[in-house]
Amino acid sequence: MRAAGRLGLYLTVTGVAVLMVLPFYWMVITAVSPASDILAFPPKWIPSRLTGEHFAAAVAKAPWLTYYWNSLVVAVVSVGCSLVFGLFAGYAFAVYRFPLQNVCFLLILSTLMVPVQVTSVALYVLLARIEWVDSYLGILAPNFASAFGVFMIRQGIKAIPVDLLEAARMDGAGEVRIVLTIVAPLIKTTLATVAMILFLGSWNDFLWPVIVINSQNLRTLPVGIALFKDPYGSINYGPLMAATVIATGPMLIAYAVSQKYMIRGIALTGLKG
């Protein structure tokens, strides 16, 4: 009975795993198979020969390095700003008592309830007025700070004993120095988790960049891949899958290397809402 249970467990778990992996596997196989294999019936699970032609076609059709660069700039700047601003704001909310504290904190948290899907119309009008549409600043505008980041960092700082901060003040350390040299190292796990989740969110963000960007040379990776599919031309699945491999490969490799840490971080904190 127990052995049968074990077998059932492994069969179920493996079956679901096959379903989860199948799209990734087929993406890679299509990207490296010659055209005759791609349309073969029954399907060729293993390519008859490996080919790089689809990658060459994908690279010729779109500036992937530019897309990578754009995604990287947006992610690094938005994560960097969110961490620095979040660190100071989180410190203020955790350590000080000041008038309007709760109002400001609730104001920041309330933005979690109102996604960019809802605010995009007026935000676009505003950015059109200050001529930020179709620029890095436009993509970054709603992402310079993160309510999720402020909240997590405040929780982290609240766990630090007050005596430690008082001792540093007695020694004559200024508040900025306390934040940067004492608080930040103490909550580095929280900071790393927040950075990872925000980076993932920025890297995969699609709706806002597709709204605010018109120029091809400013597209981020998700926008680049979504608009790679030419709705009017004939569709060639080899180059299309090569393009998705180019777009998703590095993130999947980063995930494979650090999956334990990433899953734990996301399980503890929830994703960016």
Added chain:
Amino acid sequence: MIRWRRRSNRHRHLLHAYLFIAPVVLLFGAFRVIPAVQTLLYSVYKVELLRGRFTFIGLENFRALVADPAFAKATVNTLAYVAAIVPISAALGLGLAVLFDARFRLSELFKAVYFAPMVTSTAAAAMVWWWLYNPQFGLFNVLLRLVGLPDQPWLMSSHTALTAIIIFSVWKTLGYNMIIYLAGLQAIPQQFYEAATIDGAGTVARFWRISVPLLAPTTTFLLIYDSILAFQVFDQVFVLTGGGPANATNVVVLELYRQAFERYNFGYAAAEATVLFLLILGITVVQYLYSRRFEVAY
């Protein structure tokens, strides 16, 4: 003397406090809060962006919205999508979490595999599924043919397209639901299960009588979180169907995107955004109030 020093200290801290929160408050005010309020405001205006003209038209946008079959279809589709994806992901996530609660060999590897779609960009993953769903050469129909089943039109038919999008979304979000449920399961004290076992409760009884009630806070969180995300569904619809065929998979955010950024009807789109906001707010409040009745303290 000491009192004076304390006071000056306090003032110094006030200055620090406001300086420290200033960047976040100003950035959020400018790019989040004001646009949110303005979107609500624009819903009663006719907005002509190029001419910079804003004309107050009262509830005209909403009146047009009610009579707009495309928006009605988008709303119904969004509600159907939410009603399907949220319980399916949560139930399957819970089922898998129960399996993974027992430690077994390679369980960490399997967990990582289940979670992989979650870290992949939705737009890119949807592109792969677009290929899998191809009616002639896509893998899904090829597999159906291999086992002698009839081809499915998948994204090509208005009867099956929304279901195909829901299947994709389950694949994408299942890992997250499982991980959150697993964290919830592992937080339940083991002695409850031991006591129940001594009292003669079987596996099934332990699951329904202990795990499910004690997971109520996790379930509440997931239902609210999943619904908020589901109401915002956009990326996969944009890539897989573009809302077609014949609006069969059109959703509120896609309709809003089209009105605002393809047709430049900003006031009308703002009214649609207002409806979306009320839907999200409504479902959150209802689920929160309703679920509190099932919460168990331990």
